[in-house]
Amino acid sequence: MTKKMPPEFYTMLEEIQANDFVILELNLYLNTHPNDYAAIQQFNEASLKSMEMKIEFEKQFGPLMNYGKSFSGYPWNWKDTPWPWQV
């Protein structure tokens, strides 16, 4: 059931995964180091970058998130494959 996607799908997705990992790692770090100003700046910068990258990705490949965190195309395309275990 593995759906063949164009190469841009994989490169854009990997860039998003890499940037989101930076955010997650800073998030956990800041939970125990709440006064690290430089880390908070990095967190906010990476978060803004994440939003911008996802807008571009979603224009080409449909919504990344459910329940109103992404906009839908017509027809409804949230339920479209591939799901993460299918790529």
Added chain:
Amino acid sequence: MWYYEKKLQYPVKVRECNPRLAKFLIEQYGGADGELAAALRYLNQRYTIPDKVIGLLNDIGTEEFAHLEMIATMVYKLTKDATPEQLKAAGLGENFVNHDRALFYSNAAGNPFTATYIQAKGDPIADLYEDIAAEEKARATYQWIIDMSDDPDINDSLKFLREREIVHSLRFREAVEILKEDRNTKKFF
């Protein structure tokens, strides 16, 4: 409340169909120190842990579900094209007659997941020490699976997960220090 994002935390690639490796990986799916146990353990502890470390348990617990999805993806990809004969040869014959290729929350030996894998002591230090131990045990398990695996693509994803256990352990150790510090500054007479 949680939102789903249609992506894995880290890519999972599989070189070839390999049900034997899938059988080992199930340890991290429904085993005592696996990702399901980890997610349920931390999210359950949130309610009674001191406020200063709730956020950490919330976020690490959430990340564990992303790891559970990565393990599931590995198992799914390693077994989806396997014939019944291949599954039987890999020691998954008993699993196949009960579940076909569906994933089942069990450990590598086939024992079903149980809530007894998760302690809930209500003592913050006891709970956090359990969490540190769980991370170290999971790190060791990942190392042993990597030692048994000859799939370089799977090993790349497993090394990512092994490193996450190390970071989680470090964060839990910091949480212990935060609580100790907090305890020492509070004076009751």
